[in-house]
Amino acid sequence: MAEPDVQWVAVCDVRKGRREAAKNTVDAKYGNKDCAVYGDLRQFLAERTDVEGVLIATGDRWHSLASVLAMRAGKDVYCEKPACLTMAQGHMVVETARRYGRVYQTGAQRLSEPPHVFAIEMARTGRLGPIHTAYADCRWRDGMRRDWLPAEPEPAKEEVDWDVWLGPCPERPYNSGYVNGSGWYHFYDFATDVAMWGAHTVAQTLAGLDMANVSFIDFEYAGPDATMMTRLSNGVKLVLFRVSGSVWDPCQLWHGACGERFDGPEGWTAAADGYAQTDVSSPALLNEFKKVMAEYEGRTQRPMNHVRDFFDCVRSRRTTVASPEVMYRSMCICLAADICEQLQRNLKFDLRQAEFVGDPEANRLRSRAMRAPCTF
Numbered sequence: 001m002a003e004p005d006v007q008w009v010a011v012c013d014v015r016k017g018r019r020e021a022a023k024n025t026v027d028a029k030y031g032n033k034d035c036a037v038y039g040d041l042r043q044f045l046a047e048r049t050d051v052e053g054v055l056i057a058t059g060d061r062w063h064s065l066a067s068v069l070a071m072r073a074g075k076d077v078y079c080e081k082p083a084c085l086t087m088a089q090g091h092m093v094v095e096t097a098r099r100y101g102r103v104y105q106t107g108a109q110r111l112s113e114p115p116h117v118f119a120i121e122m123a124r125t126g127r128l129g130p131i132h133t134a135y136a137d138c139r140w141r142d143g144m145r146r147d148w149l150p151a152e153p154e155p156a157k158e159e160v161d162w163d164v165w166l167g168p169c170p171e172r173p174y175n176s177g178y179v180n181g182s183g184w185y186h187f188y189d190f191a192t193d194v195a196m197w198g199a200h201t202v203a204q205t206l207a208g209l210d211m212a213n214v215s216f217i218d219f220e221y222a223g224p225d226a227t228m229m230t231r232l233s234n235g236v237k238l239v240l241f242r243v244s245g246s247v248w249d250p251c252q253l254w255h256g257a258c259g260e261r262f263d264g265p266e267g268w269t270a271a272a273d274g275y276a277q278t279d280v281s282s283p284a285l286l287n288e289f290k291k292v293m294a295e296y297e298g299r300t301q302r303p304m305n306h307v308r309d310f311f312d313c314v315r316s317r318r319t320t321v322a323s324p325e326v327m328y329r330s331m332c333i334c335l336a337a338d339i340c341e342q343l344q345r346n347l348k349f350d351l352r353q354a355e356f357v358g359d360p361e362a363n364r365l366r367s368r369a370m371r372a373p374c375t376f
Helices: 017-032 040-048 058-074 085-101 114-124 162-166 192-208 285-299 308-316 326-341 362-364
Strands: 008-012 037-038 051-056 076-079 104-106 132-139 215-220 228-232 237-241 261-266 267-271 345-348
Touching: 008 017, 008 040, 017 037, 017 192, 037 040, 040 058, 040 076, 051 058, 058 076, 058 085, 076 308, 085 326, 104 308, 104 326, 114 192, 114 261, 114 267, 114 285, 192 261, 192 308, 192 326, 215 326, 228 267, 228 285, 326 345
Parallel strands: 008 037, 051 076, 076 104, 132 237
Antiparallel strands: 132 261, 215 228, 215 345, 228 237, 261 267
């Protein structure tokens, strides 16, 4: 709503309290009562042919399906991360954006924040020498509970449409613990594990690496809550950093949450949330900050504003910085790590084919059944 060329016209939520609160926020901004409300995304998409773009800020279980439905309805999409629960869902987002010619941005906003962009560009442009090790913060662990919460009386559909809340997920009895706050985070039916936090950081780590000739990734299982070592086929070690404790705790690689780091023979750079400037191995590396950032902005013509990049691309029809392909590649790696954790063994993943090498059991986990009628 802060963007002067954007008009917010409708909100949609399966919970009455949430949609009314959102409507009140929009109406207060514009000084009227014009914001429409909907309880079902499918009704909204069918009726609002005037809407050009949507923000998908649902729980994770709806991210990919809502994106696909919106793009099929002719909308451009900004979608929160993690953008999919499975590789199959991520692939469908890529194919739908391509087929319907839609602009899509996933919310990997650190790709548009100067401390992160500088760290990425120092690695990408060779100023650190050939990168041998890169790190992505994956300290949050969740989404692995396989039990159910006990059944509670289901509220009126107008208050909480439980069937639509579940969407493509397995049928489960209603429990307020799922819908109040982020209780659903803890359950495999509705979420992911490594991918829940890796969706924040793996994309920004990959942005600093030369991925053009990377075809395979080897995942080494090290045990629950342990840092996972992976090796790209070009020899670069990609470390999915996990230790006990909070993601906001300081660590030896960066301070703050959602960090990435690049190590090369000429030094290292790192960034995380709350940074005023990038961490570097030598203060001399910061001397190039203005030059590196000017080169980036000149080459890409992108603003240091992730939301603004989306709106600019809606107008120009160019590809966003966090495009469907950027989302899909990073999520494939995150979800492959999830499968490695689930099977508790080493795996080899073909990044170009998005499949595990010689492992039918692992390949079956690349998708999940989607409950009718909430399917692609």
